[in-house]
Amino acid sequence: MPAFRAPRGTRDLLPQDQLALGRLRALGEELAQRYGYHPIATPLFEQVAVFERGIGEVTDVIEKELFLLAPREEDGERWALRPEPTAGIVRAYVQHGMQTWPQPVKLTMTAEMFRYDRPQAGRYRSFWQFDVEAIGDPGPAVDAEIIELASRFYRRAGIKAFTILLNSIGDAACRPAYVAELTAYYREHVGELPPLERSRLERNALRILDSKDESIAALNAAAPKVTDRLCDACAAHFAAVREHLDALEVAYTLEPRLVRGLDYYTRTAFEIFPAGAMGQQSALGGGGRYDGLVELLGGRPTPGIGFGLGLDRVLLALREQEGGAGAIDAPEPTPVGVVVGSDPADTVTRLRVATDLRAAGLAARAELGQRKLGKQLEAAARDGAHFAVILGDELASGNVQLRDLEAGTQRAVALADLARELQRASISHRHGLAADRPEAMSD
RNA sequence: GUGGCCUUAGCUCAAUCGGCAGAGCAUCGGAUUGUGGCUCCGAAGGUUACGGGUUCAAGCCCCGUAGGCCACCCCA
Numbered sequence: 118m119p120a121f122r123a124p125r126g127t128r129d130l131l132p133q134d135q136l137a138l139g140r141l142r143a144l145g146e147e148l149a150q151r152y153g154y155h156p157i158a159t160p161l162f163e164q165v166a167v168f169e170r171g172i173g174e175v176t177d178v179i180e181k182e183l184f185l186l187a188p189r190e191e192d193g194e195r196w197a198l199r200p201e202p203t204a205g206i207v208r209a210y211v212q213h214g215m216q217t218w219p220q221p222v223k224l225t226m227t228a229e230m231f232r233y234d235r236p237q238a239g240r241y242r243s244f245w246q247f248d249v250e251a252i253g254d255p256g257p258a259v260d261a262e263i264i265e266l267a268s269r270f271y272r273r274a275g276i277k278a279f280t281i282l283l284n285s286i287g288d289a290a291c292r293p294a295y296v297a298e299l300t301a302y303y304r305e306h307v308g309e310l311p312p313l314e315r316s317r318l319e320r321n322a323l324r325i326l327d328s329k330d331e332s333i334a335a336l337n338a339a340a341p342k343v344t345d346r347l348c349d350a351c352a353a354h355f356a357a358v359r360e361h362l363d364a365l366e367v368a369y370t371l372e373p374r375l376v377r378g379l380d381y382y383t384r385t386a387f388e389i390f391p392a393g394a395m396g397q398q399s400a401l402g403g404g405g406r407y408d409g410l411v412e413l414l415g416g417r418p419t420p421g422i423g424f425g426l427g428l429d430r431v432l433l434a435l436r437e438q439e440g441g442a443g444a445i446d447a448p449e450p451t452p453v454g455v456v457v458g459s460d461p462a463d464t465v466t467r468l469r470v471a472t473d474l475r476a477a478g479l480a481a482r483a484e485l486g487q488r489k490l491g492k493q494l495e496a497a498a499r500d501g502a503h504f505a506v507i508l509g510d511e512l513a514s515g516n517v518q519l520r521d522l523e524a525g526t527q528r529a530v531a532l533a534d535l536a537r538e539l540q541r542a543s544i545s546h547r548h549g550l551a552a553d554r555p556e557a558m559s560d
Numbered sequence: 561g562u563g564g565c566c567u568u569a570g571c572u573c574a575a576u577c578g579g580c581a582g583a584g585c586a587u588c589g590g591a592u593u594g595u596g597g598c599u600c601c602g603a604a605g606g607u608u609a610c611g612g613g614u615u616c617a618a619g620c621c622c623c624g625u626a627g628g629c630c631a632c633c634c635c636a
Binding site: 176431 | 562636
């Protein structure tokens with residue numbers, strides 16, 4: 118075992134992982150741009166208060182999962198690594214006066230999040246989220262637009278079957294009364310509650326609702342439902358969101374017991390799961406409306422909605438459904454040419470020829486080790502290179518051998534024409550390959 | 561944060577009752593001094609996660625720690 122290893126709950130993304138993650142990031146960025154979202158980046162860490170105020174102090178994310186940074190000075194500011202992107206983006210919205218921009222302000226960010234949680238498969242202390250936020254639009258149309266965007270992302274990423282759970286959890290006008298009613302309901306049945314649920318009763322009764330404890334399943338089924346207690350405005354909003362989703366033919370499942378783990382959510386709330394894996398660490402993403410958040414963080418009352426999609430989990434789900442490496446793990450483009458030579462020691466010429474090819478815009482590699490030609494060619498072939506440029510005695514007359522590694526044929530080419538010849542050869546080569554290359558992420 | 565299972569070479573795994581730490585793959589080299597993926601041969605790679613304990617003797621038994629995983633919890 119090495120003396121040092123990646124910190125608990127973190128992992129190194131090796132080239133294959135980083136490549137696959139990069140494809141998901143690129144997909145998110147491309148979609149977000151197409152839907153009119155603009156890129157933003159906020160700091161990796163914020164004042165703790167940004168998260169406490171925004172997310173809510175009585176949430177697991179704040180109480181036990183916040184990744185706190187040790188301050189250098191006793192009276193210094195308290196900082197924490199971001200556990201989610203929304204609070205920081207809304208903080209930026211307020212700080213930069215984005216309420217004076219044309220509304221809504223639509224922002225997107227793909228970034229690493231941090232939660233000091235106990236690690237498990239699919240649950241890391243550092244993980245990637247593709248996030249979009251539409252601030253300044255009360256909906257309901259934008260609610261549907263955002264859910265449709267999430268849905269399209271999963272489809273294009275290659276997730277074959279997923280379920281969107283949808284709920285409305287009311288707003289300041291109706292949720293307090295509902296929570297009071299729910300608390301009263303559970304208080305009557307306090308004797309039937311397991312210890313964990315009992316401890317939640319007075320703090321956040323909503324949490325009891327989505328308990329997986331079998332012993333209170335019946336109790337939960339009989340509990341009053343949020344959706345039956347929405348005020349007229351919330352009920353109308355929720356109905357309109359569903360109407361828009363139906364019109365867009367986005368399938369969803371109503372889940373009246375869905376509550377989100379962050380306090381800032383109002384009205385629309387949704388979570389996405391791979392089909393048939395509705396528990397554990399499998400949620401692929403989630404989001405919702407946060408009409409009170411901008412004000413909580415010091416801005417004017419402004420509605421907003423957004424989602425965060427867990428890219429690590431999308432990757433896990435893709436590999437799971439393929440039973441290993443899937444389309445997302447398509448190999449990296451191979452170098453067109455590798456420059457090898459009969460004189461192992463002559464790295465100068467090999468490097469110079471490769472450099473010229475690169476300057477001409479070609480993907481080329483030179484064998485810089487001093488092994489003999491056979492080994493050089495062997496390495497070039499295993500690299501997946503299409504062509505080998507072989508430097509030998511012909512160099513004296515200005516020629517090199519251009520060898521097609523797949524066909525096993527070669528011909529002499531003047532060094533001066535090498536870039537042009539290689540360019541032409543690689544184009545016909547690529548055309549020949551196009552047929553059996555799978556389209557990884559298409560609509 | 562709670563409970564449980566696991567940890568042997570870079571990877572996947574062997575190792576009889578507690579009795580010499582091994583294989584396949586991968587890596588590097590040779591067969592092959594100017595021609596590749598196959599094949600054959602060889603080399604390198606280990607504080608058996610770490611720290612204690614029991615024993616003539618520990619990869620194996622006991623205790624602790626770390627990490628991973630599973631179920632909770634929570635979510636992404």
